Amino acid sequence: MKRVAVRFLFLLIAGVMVLSLFVIQTEAFSARDLAKGAKGDDVIELQARLQYIGFYHGEIDGNFGYGTYWALRNFQEQYGMPVDGIVGKNVKKKLQGISDYDEKYVKGQIAKGNQFTYYGGQPLEAQVKKGSKPQKQMQTPAKYSDQDIKLLANAVYGEARGEPYEGQVAVAAVILNRIEHADFPDTVGGVIFQPGAFTAVSDGQIWLTPNERAKEAVIDAINGWDPSENAIYYFNPITATSKWIWSRPQIKKIGLHIFCN
Amino acid sequence: MKRMLFIMTYSFIVLGIYAFGKTQETEQLSVALNTQYSKSISDASQKLGELEESVKKSLLFEDEKSSAKEREDVWRLSSDIKASIGALPVNESFSTSWMNYLGRLGNYAKESTEQGNKDDYYAVMKRASDNLDELSSEWQVATSDLLSGDMTMQHWENKLGSNVENEGNWGKMGASIKQYGEAVFPLTASESDAQKKKELRNIKDQKITEDEAIERFKKLLPEVSNDVIAAEKSRKGAPYPFYHIRFSENSSIGYIDITQKGGHILSYLVERRMGKPTKSFEELKKMAAVFLDKADYKDVVLEESRENDVAWHFVFVRVNPDNNAKVFSDPIHIKMAKDNGEVLGMDTSEYIRKETLKPQPIRDVNWKEFFRTGVKVMEEELAYVENKQLEQRLAHYLTVVSNDKKPETYKIVVDTDTLEVIKTEKQ
CATH class of the missing domain: 1.10.10.2520 (Cell wall hydrolase SleB, domain 1)
Structure with missing residues (x-):
């Protein structure tokens, strides 16, 4: 009886841990909608997730430019969603369901200034090249670096x-x-x-x-x-x-x- | 006493070593500076000779194809000399006139090749050649002793005339270049129109008073306009008179400039402590559009949005009702706070200049033949865009994606009549 109780407790704890991970994962995006011109952590996550499933091939830099926009539209088209280039609740949910986001890895590489990608199914170590050109920090008109x-x-x-x-x-x-x-x-x-x-x-x-x-x-x-x-x-x-x-x-x-x- | 003597001797030695080090460093810097300035002077002198020669050579041929290389050289050498002059602490009056002259000379050589106006080219360049001949001699005199011996920054300033002593000589040379420039390369009709627009000479509205300007401000932005700190007229040298109104309201402080003729808003900007973002992109976009509509800017559409730390910057552009073409030279910039959606700034100075648009034929284009295989046209619109001759041209405004492993997006502007590519900008 004691052994059953211990097993039950163990399963309960494991279940709670898995659930909490899931909760963290699904709530990673903030509530705001994202559109071309946006910047920040949400955009980093969006780019990483789109790259993970092979839609985005540009730099993961947190700037929602045309590269991200076309990738998003292709994603929306392939998954039968309205093709508007805007990341709303449904797009976030779909993306979270079919992709992974290793925030520590992605933000760590950005902080180190490394050149990196985040394609799913490939070992992360093989996707990092140390040192890169500095990334664009702000949303500015194209003619200014x-x-x-x-x-x-x-x-x-x-x-x-x-x-x-x-x-x-x-x-x-x-x-x-x-x-x-x-x-x-x-x-x-x-x-x-x-x-x-x-x-x-x-x-x-x-x-x-x-x-x-x-x-x-x-x-x-x-x-x-x-x-x-x-x-x-x-x-x-x-x-x-x-x-x-x-x-x-x-x-x-x-x-x-x-x-x- | 002994200890005192020791400390003093020790301090003296340390100070001596420090002073020696500093002198060495200053000398090294002086040598480096001397080398750099000498190189710029010697480059400019040599290239001025080459420029003069290229202009003369280009005048030898009847057929412009035969002089294409020389014309290209004129353009290249003008840019090179401009860069050398830009790197020297030369008298401001001289440097600005010289830069302007060289820019106009180079551009003229390049554009005349593209447009093929042979007779004009010979008339203009003959005069330019004579000017360069004279300038070359003056330049040699002015720079004759600049390449001898070590010089400090102070010496260079003295010799190159940014110092009061030599202001006269270089200033005189600057004045003659200015005269040459105005005579040989006068403003074209389009340039003159552009200048008039910039100086708001096309606004014919009635003048308003300072009180009326403040009233206009209060009506437009009631939240920040209760406490006007000061209102003053622009200074006498302003090409267009305006009222400069400064205000402060709670933690907000800012300004608004309003034209005297017609009371048009030029620009408005406010600074305040910002809170945490609460407004979404969609909400702010809507708020900006509603604000502009209420302020009677009814003929504009959103063209671009950019998020930054505390605000979204939106660019709205005027739409020509006849053909729905966007007029990129008539934009309104608006800055919306991410914390509460307040309008933090607005700039309508270009919008109120309003371009004059002419009707223009639209030729059909097969973009599949126009671009290489694999290049995709993602979006196509009509827009009025300024070309190199500063004329407003109706154009196909295309968003194009390249056929690379990492596709790049470009905005390409193609004249609807001549199919000339006016602009290609990587996004």
């Missing part, structure tokens, strides 16, 4: 960290306006490192680590905001030494900077 955004954030922080948010977005916008302007180099690096163009480059403050506010300001500028109203120069009237800069037509003043053409 993460490197561009990092440089812009460094420049904004070095040049305008004490300025109002509007002033920081305006500094980033001036750099972007210069890229489009015939009088200046046509790359982010070319404009920022043009000798004498920015004080932060001359005094080395460009290499300070930018804060989240500066990064957010850059994201807003590359997404289309220009509080400088098309300016291509700015200067601090208290510290400016060049006579020439005073000859430029002035547009507006934000914080300590005057923005001009």
